[in-house]
Amino acid sequence: MHSSLDRIKIVLVEPSHPGNIGAAARAMKTMGLARLVLVRPKRFPDPQAEWRAAGAKDVLSRAQIADELSEALADATFVVGTTARARRMTWRQASPKLAAPEVLAKAERGEVALLFGREADGLANNELDLCHLHVCIPASPVYGSLNLAMAVQVLCYELRSACIDRQMSGEQAQAWDRPQAKFEQVEHLFAHLESLMESLEFLPNEQHAVVMRRIRRMVGRIEPDVTEVSMLRGILSAIEKQIHRA
Amino acid sequence: MHSSLDRIKIVLVEPSHPGNIGAAARAMKTMGLARLVLVRPKRFPDPQAEWRAAGAKDVLSRAQIADELSEALADATFVVGTTARARRMTWRQASPKLAAPEVLAKAERGEVALLFGREADGLANNELDLCHLHVCIPASPVYGSLNLAMAVQVLCYELRSACIDRQMSGEQAQAWDRPQAKFEQVEHLFAHLESLMESLEFLPNEQHAVVMRRIRRMVGRIEPDVTEVSMLRGILSAIEKQIHRA
Known part of the structure; x- marks a missing residue:
């Protein structure tokens, strides 16, 4: 049971x-x-x-x-x-x-x-x-x-x-084709995003925390699967590469 | 509240x-x-x-x-x-x-x-x-x-x-025209009934307890009001009077 x-x-x-x-x-x-x-x-x-x-x-x-x-x-x-x-x-x-x-x-x-x-x-x-x-x-x-x-x-x-x-x-869980991302994986995504935002310098430092909380709240609602997290991190990496090249 | x-x-x-x-x-x-x-x-x-x-x-x-x-x-x-x-x-x-x-x-x-x-x-x-x-x-x-x-x-x-x-x-209690009988009043009813049953001698002593439990369970479901309890006790008294007369 x-x-x-x-x-x-x-x-x-x-x-x-x-x-x-x-x-x-x-x-x-x-x-x-x-x-x-x-x-x-x-x-x-x-x-x-x-x-x-x-x-x-x-x-x-x-x-x-x-x-x-x-x-x-x-x-x-x-x-x-x-x-x-x-x-x-x-x-x-x-x-x-x-x-x-x-x-x-x-x-x-x-x-x-x-x-x-x-x-x-x-x-x-x-x-x-x-x-x-x-x-x-x-x-x-x-x-x-x-x-x-x-x-x-x-x-x-x-x-x-x-x-x-x-x-x-007799209710059962909805099937999902990918495993859900674990806490640690999502945290890495946040850390990645945060370091990118800092390097972008598009926000004053004191506003970073507020924006990160809003992003957390949003991603919390998405509950991404592992593929989605990889995809988002891939996009962040691509952006970083582009910045360093410039 | x-x-x-x-x-x-x-x-x-x-x-x-x-x-x-x-x-x-x-x-x-x-x-x-x-x-x-x-x-x-x-x-x-x-x-x-x-x-x-x-x-x-x-x-x-x-x-x-x-x-x-x-x-x-x-x-x-x-x-x-x-x-x-x-x-x-x-x-x-x-x-x-x-x-x-x-x-x-x-x-x-x-x-x-x-x-x-x-x-x-x-x-x-x-x-x-x-x-x-x-x-x-x-x-x-x-x-x-x-x-x-x-x-x-x-x-x-x-x-x-x-x-x-x-x-x-916004649900509200159903109105009832009489106050509900209190625990003590119902206990007096049970005591009255029990003493009547004993005097009737229609059951062997060892079965009294079982019958009283069944009666309790039944009266518990009725949840009598004060008038109903008085009425029942009135009936019991009338029965007793009849027995003593006989």
Whole structure:
């Protein structure tokens, strides 16, 4: 039943409390998810994490530890970020209930990463920029601060519910003739484009970041396959060659 | 926005760990629920409960402590029990997603109580018999043991989501000409009926309990109003009078 859930990684970015890591592992396992990634955890491994994991110690012991978020995301073809706040630039955003069926469909085609931010202040803007979709749990305006592991439980619960619905409806992923580009490949495309833009000097430096965010948002919506990424990079290389010749 | 959520009590039956009580309070507040009832908590108040409640200490300090479950339920017109297991006798059962809109509709007409059992073994059969509806979180068959506060979070999340949906759709509770009977009034009806049945001696003693459970399940589906309960009790009294005369 869980082949799609197996393709979803839960990524905790800089979690402070080991108890939350353990509780998140337990929340995942109760909903049939098993792949946990920890980016720069403050204290791990730790007995508190073990204790709160209860029957999900196997999820903890198989957790991947990453120094950089990009390392955790390298294989992902679809990245989802959880957020409590509205942001300056509009991004694709959905509730867990609306996002879950889409996330599951993506997981049938490739690896999906679901990011959760720090207990105190969530994901940073540059981390949210790496996401195709932002998910916001509809919390009380009076007190909306969900515990980290609780947010993991709610998202995993919606993913499991969507998985059950999907199997009952017999829905299947759309076929696609090429594999989807992975996070790392798309990042190389961005880096390539950015260095080209800098060499073009057509924008003042302080505007580069804004333009790059808009481009990220756009490419995020395209979700390019590997052939499309190669093609775009080929075009960039051709432009560079032309510039150097001139 | 939350008038219906205000009418829903979260009842924890014999919680062992004060940390879970605090985490449940926080889970409730993030979803706009405020009324917590603790039936025979093992340790409460306790610093661990305070710590895990974070910004929801007000929910803890206003929590009602009850010695008996019946005390916690006295005012309720609709009682929901959470359960992880299938039971011998079929009861009305639903997933949180399907139950939430109904629970919310009930909360527009009267007080609703949502029961959560002990960390180790949930609600007992005689406690589940008091419920109109059983709710079961669809968990993994491999490891389905959700932490108590996580289960509270999932249910409260679904209630809040249903509340938002309901407000957007402009749906309203059906009018009813009489107030619904409260838990306590219906319990008096059951006690009356049971004593009558005993005096009738039409069943061997060991079958009384089974028959009473079937009657409970049936009356639970009726959800009688106060007039209906009075009427039924009037009939029982008339029967008793007739018997004593004979």
